[in-house]
Amino acid sequence: MSYLLVLSAALFVASGKYDPDYTAYRAIYELGGSWLSAQGRDPVFVYLTDFLSSVMPYEQFRYALSGVFAGGLVYLAVKLANSTATRFGFVQAMFLTPIVLLKFHVQIREGMALLLWLIAVANQTSPRYTRFWVLAALSSAIHVGVLPLWGAATLIKWSREPNYLRAAYVTFLVFALYSLASIPGSSEILLSPFFDVNQIVRDTGFGLDISGPKLAYWSLFTVLPAITLFTFSRSAWRYGADISILGMVGTYGLLAFFPVAAVGGVILQVGEAQFANALRVAATLMALLAVQLSMTRPKHPLTWLIGMFAIADTIRLLIVD
Numbered sequence: 001m002s003y004l005l006v007l008s009a010a011l012f013v014a015s016g017k018y019d020p021d022y023t024a025y026r027a028i029y030e031l032g033g034s035w036l037s038a039q040g041r042d043p044v045f046v047y048l049t050d051f052l053s054s055v056m057p058y059e060q061f062r063y064a065l066s067g068v069f070a071g072g073l074v075y076l077a078v079k080l081a082n083s084t085a086t087r088f089g090f091v092q093a094m095f096l097t098p099i100v101l102l103k104f105h106v107q108i109r110e111g112m113a114l115l116l117w118l119i120a121v122a123n124q125t126s127p128r129y130t131r132f133w134v135l136a137a138l139s140s141a142i143h144v145g146v147l148p149l150w151g152a153a154t155l156i157k158w159s160r161e162p163n164y165l166r167a168a169y170v171t172f173l174v175f176a177l178y179s180l181a182s183i184p185g186s187s188e189i190l191l192s193p194f195f196d197v198n199q200i201v202r203d204t205g206f207g208l209d210i211s212g213p214k215l216a217y218w219s220l221f222t223v224l225p226a227i228t229l230f231t232f233s234r235s236a237w238r239y240g241a242d243i244s245i246l247g248m249v250g251t252y253g254l255l256a257f258f259p260v261a262a263v264g265g266v267i268l269q270v271g272e273a274q275f276a277n278a279l280r281v282a283a284t285l286m287a288l289l290a291v292q293l294s295m296t297r298p299k300h301p302l303t304w305l306i307g308m309f310a311i312a313d314t315i316r317l318l319i320v321d
Contacts, residue, residue, distance in 0.1 A: 003093040004077055007100050008070030014105060015062045018318055021106050022062075029058045044141035045109050062108075069104040072115045079122035080295065088295075095294045095307040098287035098314035102280065106318065113143035114284075117150060121245045127154045145281075148178040152253065153245050162243040164234050168252045175253040175285075179260035182278065210266065221258040221282045224306050225251045225289060236296045247296075250289025258282045276317075283317060286310045 016022055028034040030053060033046035052061055073096065081088035103111035116139035125132045136150045155170040156162075228236070228251060237247035261278040290307035297303045 003090050004073050004096075007093070007097065008066075008073060011066035011069055011100070011105060012063060015066055016059065019106050020318065021108075025108060026058045029053050029061060042109065042141060042143055044138060045112070045143065048142075065108060065112075066104075069100070069111065069115065072119070073100070073104075076118055076122050079119075091298045091307075092291065092294045095287070095290040095310070098283060098290070098310045101314050101318065102283060102287075107280070110143045110145055113139040113146040114149070116142070117146055117153070121153065124157075124242060126157050128158070148174050148253075149249060152249055156243060156245055156248055164237070164243060167243045167248050171248045171252040172256040175249075175256040176260055179257045179278075180264070182281075183261065183264040218258075218262055220309065221254060221262075221286065224286070224309065225254045228289070228293070228302060228306070231300075231302055232293075232297060236293060238296075244292055244296075246288050247292040250285050250287075250292055254282060254285040254289065257285065280317060283310065283313050286313070 028036055028046075029049045032050050032053075036042050037046050037050075049061070056064070076096075077088045077093065080092070099111075099114070103114050105111075116135045120132060120135045125135070127133070132154075136154075139146050140150060152171045152174045155174065156167045159166070237244050237251065258278070261275075261282070265275045265278065286306065287310045290303070290310045293300070293303040294307060
């Protein structure tokens, strides 16, 4: 718990620093939702920031939000400790670092939405209850990008009798479709019947720079989760008799999402910024896998390899971006 308190303090101290999205969110906050409002996206976040901007300046809003995230971290620690045989200690808290750095410090809109999803997962909330759908609606209206997480959670938890293979299959399918929907070209086919594609997928130009070191680095987002499937028994993806949504999403979601995003990005020559968005999603999924393994296989070298890679990759994203 002390490490979480240090992370929480870091959110306050580092507010506005080492944050490539800080200025962009200032524009959204001070200009009535900016491009989000113009495109009709994420209405709860737009309404919230529009209201709060009349009450407090942007800097105070970010400090207040840091307090919300800090409280959320402590709450998650307590709830996740009840869902695993091991206590929620230093290792588990440390492997939450990528989520804190990337989502709670930089991508605050997605961080708010992700926090609600994590709360539902930590409480093992069933989609058969109204509370699940209230959290899902609020979360998705803060950031539409969490819809695949809620879709996977719904399909995994809907059955009263958890089935590992079924959970793996539906998670893989959801994130494969999510990856296709995020690639310009295929997104028009999948999303245009339901959404204005320009509101979901932003064109960032063309020309993805490919090199040997980059290919080796990208391959880790497929190789590492694949190795876990050959290394650990299925119990590593369970909370007692219940299937872990964190484990399913972190493993099968990553195995489905990133290969499709990488191959599609290379073939269609998407822009560097577009592919950077895919890397941010992959980094989050890798962090979720690390958190899951830290609760079921905390001493295994592979758990530490994945956890440390997730932390290092998140720091790289912040520095490069």
